Amino acid sequence: MKVVLIVLDSVGIGALPDAHLYNDAGANTLGNIAKSISDFELPNLAKLGLGNINEGINISPEEKPLANYGRAIEKSSGKDTTTGHWEICGNVLDKAFPTFPNGFPIKIIKRFEKEIGRSIIGNVVGSGTDIINRFGEIHVETGFPIVYTSADSVFQIAMHEDIIPIEQQYNICQKARKILSGDLEVGRVIARPFVGNKEAFKRTSNRKDLAVKPPKPTLLNVLKNNGKEVVGIGKISDIFLNSGITQSFKTTDNFDGIERTISMIKQDFEGLIFTNLIDFDMLYGHRRDVEGYARCLKDFDARVPDILKALKDEDVLIITADHGNDPTAKGTDHTREYIPILVYGKTLKQGVNIGTRNSFSDIGKTITDIFKVQDLPNGISFWEYIKNTDLNTNSK
Numbered sequence: 001m002k003v004v005l006i007v008l009d010s011v012g013i014g015a016l017p018d019a020h021l022y023n024d025a026g027a028n029t030l031g032n033i034a035k036s037i038s039d040f041e042l043p044n045l046a047k048l049g050l051g052n053i054n055e056g057i058n059i060s061p062e063e064k065p066l067a068n069y070g071r072a073i074e075k076s077s078g079k080d081t082t083t084g085h086w087e088i089c090g091n092v093l094d095k096a097f098p099t100f101p102n103g104f105p106i107k108i109i110k111r112f113e114k115e116i117g118r119s120i121i122g123n124v125v126g127s128g129t130d131i132i133n134r135f136g137e138i139h140v141e142t143g144f145p146i147v148y149t150s151a152d153s154v155f156q157i158a159m160h161e162d163i164i165p166i167e168q169q170y171n172i173c174q175k176a177r178k179i180l181s182g183d184l185e186v187g188r189v190i191a192r193p194f195v196g197n198k199e200a201f202k203r204t205s206n207r208k209d210l211a212v213k214p215p216k217p218t219l220l221n222v223l224k225n226n227g228k229e230v231v232g233i234g235k236i237s238d239i240f241l242n243s244g245i246t247q248s249f250k251t252t253d254n255f256d257g258i259e260r261t262i263s264m265i266k267q268d269f270e271g272l273i274f275t276n277l278i279d280f281d282m283l284y285g286h287r288r289d290v291e292g293y294a295r296c297l298k299d300f301d302a303r304v305p306d307i308l309k310a311l312k313d314e315d316v317l318i319i320t321a322d323h324g325n326d327p328t329a330k331g332t333d334h335t336r337e338y339i340p341i342l343v344y345g346k347t348l349k350q351g352v353n354i355g356t357r358n359s360f361s362d363i364g365k366t367i368t369d370i371f372k373v374q375d376l377p378n379g380i381s382f383w384e385y386i387k388n389t390d391l392n393t394n395s396k
Contacts, residue, residue, distance in 0.1 A: 001314045003367050004265060004273045004307070007085065008300065010281035012324020012337025014056045016073055019336045024079070024324075027335035029285070030297075032328040034058035037294045044304035048319070048342045049351065057340075062351075067317075067344035068386040070354035072362060074323070075378075079336040080152040082187040082211050084322030085239045085276070087360040089218035090376035097153030097187040101125060104149065108184060112147075115175045122146040122158075127286050127332040128203060132158050132194050136201040139163065145172060150286075151333035153187035155180055158203075161193050166206050169193055177210045185212060188238075205252040209238035219364040219376060220244025220274070226373040229271030233260050236274050246271070254279040254296065258303050265310040272367065276322075285325025286332050293327045308344065316345040316370060320363060347388055354382040 012029040019025050034040045035058055042050060042059060049065030051057055076083045077096035086093065103123040113119050121135050121144045128148075132139075135146045139160060146158040155176055159169045169191050177189045191208040194201050220230045221244040230246045234257050237248035249264075251257040254277045261275045277300065284293035311317060324337030339360060357363075358380070365379030 001270055001371070002265060002273055002312070002316075003271075003370055004261065004275070004311070004315065004317045005088075005363070005367070006261065006275045006277065006307075006317070006319050007088070008280055008319065008321050009081070009276055009278045010285045010323060010325035010334065011297070011321040011340065012326070012335060013053060013071060013321075013340050014338050015324075016336050016338060022079060022336040024326075024329070024335040024337070027324055027326040027329050027337055028056055029293075029324040029326045029335065029337060030340075031056045031058045032326055033290055033294050033297070036290050036328060040294055040298075042297060042301040044301045045319075045342070048304070048344055050340060050342060052351075052353070053340055065351045067342045068349060068352040068354055068382075069343075070341045070357060070382070071338040072320075072341055072357040072360045073338060074336065075359040075361070078153070078187075079323045079334045080154075080187050081235075081281075081322055082153075082239055084339070084360060085236070086214050086218065087378075088320065088322065088363050089214075089220060089240075090222075090361050090364040090378050091214045091216050091218055092359060092361055092378045093215075097185070098183060099151060099153050100149050100186075101151065104147070104155065105184075108179065109147070111179055112176055115179065116145070116172050119144045120147045122148045124148050125150060128156070128158065128192055129287060130332075131156075132192075132201045132203065136160070136194065137198045140198075149186075151331070154190055155186050155188075156190045156192050158192040158194060160201075161195050161204060161206070166193055169206075170208055173208065173210055187211060207235075209235050211239050211241050213241045213243055216377065218244055219367055220272070222368060222374050222376065223272055223371065226371070228371060228373070229269045231264050231271065231273045233257055233264070233273065234276035234278060236276050239276070251278075254300060258300070258307070262306060262310045265307070265312075265315065281325050281334075285327055285334075288327045288329075288332060290327045311344075311346060313346045316343065316348065318343050318363060318367075320360075322360075343382075343386055349386050349388055352386050354385055357382070
């Protein structure tokens with residue numbers, strides 16, 4: 001048996017009750033895209049029950065959805081990738097990672113410059129594409145790394161691959177990661193390599209995220225400790241600092257991530273395939289590209305039948321998200337939203353409304369029930385509602 005957990009990075013489905021505290025009132029990534037694009041349809045996700053979750057998604061509901069469906073509230077403070085993925089896997093954070101809306105403290109920047117033996121430029125808030133357009137030429141001329149952040153808890157470093165070799169870039173990021181601890185412990189230090197010239201700077205797929213270790217054992221640790229395979233696809237191993245991962249595969253884009261996921265479904269092992277598809281967030285959400293985001297969703301929807309076809313009878317597919325990133329919203333940052341939950345299996349019940357879950361961690365708790373392994377400290381399982389008691393679906 002395998003559980004295939006696919007995170008559609010940033011595909012939120014409506015503002016959470018506390019979204020106003022994050023300046024995200026009215027955010028609805030999927031719903032606002034659907035309203036903005038006249039020919040927007042996701043027929044395969046709709047068949048699974050995406051439109052049945054709530055009316056605000058602006059996708060017509062199915063009379064008989066193939067999957068079970070619902071949504072979840074983020075219990076942790078924050079709206080970033082690390083917090084969302086950790087909560088899915090059972091770690092609920094009482095305190096959000098620190099953010100730096102005015103840039104990082106000068107004493108930290110000075111310490112970082114001393115550690116890497118060179119000055120930096122930037123130390124501003126902005127989106128990655130704008131940052132390299134603003135500072136890329138100066139960086140190429142001086143060799144000074146570009147440091148920037150966003151409304152999320154990130155210390156991002158943009159460097160040209162022809163100016164600073166990629167392994168050296170990763171080493172520079174490792175030094176930043178060691179410095180940023182205690183009250184300054186950001187969720188992620190991110191290498192943001194780019195290439196090209198001032199007419200056409202372009203980020204590459206050599207991005208690397210350096211997260212911090214989750215404070216408590218996660219779903220991944222529980223499964224690994226119980227002899228299950230835990231396959232991370234995309235940036236999963238970075239988000240969890242490789243903790244609880246047995247196999248890891250980096251990807252270049254969503255297509256690569258989907259292909260790798262299908263390939264692993266066909267392999268003979270028992271455990272979790274955990275995939276993050278980042279293009280929604282990185283290429284379109286942060287850039288407020290509504291049409292691009294819509295195309296990306298359609299591209300994923302077109303591959304859903306291939307994923308379903310690859311599943312064995314006992315396998316379970318869970319499609320969800322980690323936060324929102326409404327491309328119709330102001331600014332360039334994540335938005336605090338509900339996440340969708342679609343659960344499909346050839347031997348599961350169909351069309352069960354699992355309702356609004358009070359934590360993303362209900363997903364992780366359910367997966368521990370599927371595998372009959374040690375419970376996680378957070379979450380409430382919905383496995384009893386969707387398993388088919390007339391079939392032996394809990395064993396390989």
